[in-house]
Amino acid sequence: MVMDSKFHVAMFPWFAMGHITPYLTLSNKFAERGIRISFFIPIKTQRKFNHLNLHPHLIQFIPLIVPHVDGLPLGAESSSDVHVEKTYLIQQALDLTQDQVQIALEKFKPDIIFFDFAHWIPTVARSLGIKSVFVSTSGAVTNFDNRISLVNRLLIAMKESDALGFRACHETEGPFADFLKNQYNNKPVLLTGPLLTRTSNTILEEKWAKWLGGFEKGSVVYCAFGSECVLQKDQFQELVLGLEQTGLPFLVRLRPPVGADTLEEALPEGFEERVRGKGVVHGGWVQQELILSHPSVGCYVGHCGSGSMWESLVSTCQLVLVPNFGDQFLNTHFMTKGLKVAVDVERREEDGWFTREGVHKAVKLVMDEGSELGEEVRANHLKLSRILLSEGLETFYINNCILKLHDLLTT
Numbered sequence: 434m435v436m437d438s439k440f441h442v443a444m445f446p447w448f449a450m451g452h453i454t455p456y457l458t459l460s461n462k463f464a465e466r467g468i469r470i471s472f473f474i475p476i477k478t479q480r481k482f483n484h485l486n487l488h489p490h491l492i493q494f495i496p497l498i499v500p501h502v503d504g505l506p507l508g509a510e511s512s513s514d515v516h517v518e519k520t521y522l523i524q525q526a527l528d529l530t531q532d533q534v535q536i537a538l539e540k541f542k543p544d545i546i547f548f549d550f551a552h553w554i555p556t557v558a559r560s561l562g563i564k565s566v567f568v569s570t571s572g573a574v575t576n577f578d579n580r581i582s583l584v585n586r587l588l589i590a591m592k593e594s595d596a597l598g599f600r601a602c603h604e605t606e607g608p609f610a611d612f613l614k615n616q617y618n619n620k621p622v623l624l625t626g627p628l629l630t631r632t633s634n635t636i637l638e639e640k641w642a643k644w645l646g647g648f649e650k651g652s653v654v655y656c657a658f659g660s661e662c663v664l665q666k667d668q669f670q671e672l673v674l675g676l677e678q679t680g681l682p683f684l685v686r687l688r689p690p691v692g693a694d695t696l697e698e699a700l701p702e703g704f705e706e707r708v709r710g711k712g713v714v715h716g717g718w719v720q721q722e723l724i725l726s727h728p729s730v731g732c733y734v735g736h737c738g739s740g741s742m743w744e745s746l747v748s749t750c751q752l753v754l755v756p757n758f759g760d761q762f763l764n765t766h767f768m769t770k771g772l773k774v775a776v777d778v779e780r781r782e783e784d785g786w787f788t789r790e791g792v793h794k795a796v797k798l799v800m801d802e803g804s805e806l807g808e809e810v811r812a813n814h815l816k817l818s819r820i821l822l823s824e825g826l827e828t829f830y831i832n833n834c835i836l837k838l839h840d841l842l843t844t
């Protein structure tokens with residue numbers, strides 16, 4: 434181990450799967466090195482994460498009762514419980530947990546708190562002698578642009594915190610991290626690395642292992658848009674029709690589109706009969722990391738949320754991106770134009786919507802043998818995934834973060 438690292442870190446991620454998951458992954462990696470963690474989490478959501486706490490003797494969940502806010506469905510406590518347009522109400526509810534958080538911080542007395550959307554944390558932390566670190570679950574690249582909703586919240590959080598952290602690597606986003614350090618008065622900048630969960634002790638559900646096992650190596654298209662995205666019905670139909678047009682086997686994991694209670698009722702006419710045995714559209718949770726690493730899966734059509742982005746980068750799948758909101762657009766730009774490891778689906782100029790032809794075209798572009806662009810992104814992707822999976826990379830980033838935290842506490 435790099436040093437005596439027996440300090441105590443509190444974690445307060447935004448109430449969303451895509452934020453809680455990387456914060457917990459980071460907590461596990463810290464706990465492996467002896468660091469104690471107090472992890473704030475909405476009370477019902479905790480159940481979904483208990484099994485991912487790999488060091489319960491060091492990582493303690495602190496359940497928060499998320500107050501009801503007018504306009505939220507009863508019991509909603511995370512962004513996956515609501516449509517994206519109502520996310521701001523979850524933000525209001527998060528702000529209303531401030532007293533609970535303050536009382537817990539007074540009680541558990543951590544040395545440092547990591548947070549993202551709760552822009553009031555630095556003020557609370559400072560009053561208690563706790564250092565605050567703004568840790569974005571997105572990379573350094575997505576913290577530039579005003580298109581991101583919540584921008585004021587994030588700007589205050591970044592300005593007021595004692596240090597900044599990003600789920601990023603020098604190998605991919607070094608110049609962006611340097612730029613941000615510069616912009617924020619040379620505040621310490623921590624890069625966490627890719628934060629892969631590497632679920633090596635879990636196996637793929639038999640149902641999916643069997644289904645995927647029935648297809649040729651690298652032939653199946655897996656399509657999923659994270660935990661939050663709810664498409665308009667028309668877009669949902671264009672997406673599945675585009676996948677049908679490719680003629681490739683496909684597994685789609687999506688929430689029912691706007692206005693539909695079930696996926697089945699939203700599927701295009703005759704679709705289920707036509708794709709039977711070859712295409713599945715599923716509404717329940719699947720083990721995405723394991724699916725992406727299944728030998729039959731050769732293409733991932735995704736939304737480019739940061740978790741899925743990193744998971745896809747270390748897979749061998751060809752990547753087709755269909756961003757939906759916020760950082761996903763910048764992530765997509767970075768993946769397609771910056772790293773050149775993916776293609777995106779064209780959108781119509783008049784309304785910004787994608788069509789089945791666009792989906793079909795993008796998948797064929799990366800999956801057809803002899804496609805020049807397909808070969809280019811495959812080669813770039815392979816090169817980068819080798820770097821990201823190289824021995825010692827994760828250890829380097831986590832140990833380096835701990836060193837910087839140590840410096841923060843001692844200077």
Ligand SMILES: O=c1ccn([C@@H]2O[C@H](COP(=O)(O)OP(=O)(O)O[C@H]3OC[C@@H](O)[C@H](O)[C@H]3O)[C@@H](O)[C@H]2O)c(=O)[nH]1
Pocket residue numbers: 449450451452454570571657658659660661662686717718719720721722737738739740741742744758759760761
């Ligand atoms: O069925 C599923 C769906 C999703 N997942 C996992 O859930 C996680 C989803 O996280 P993502 O960051 O990709 O996407 P989300 O849309 O849920 O995240 C949210 O926070 C992160 C931001 O970058 C995204 O823009 C925002 O939407 C991934 O780790 C994915 O593997 C499953 O394991 N199974």
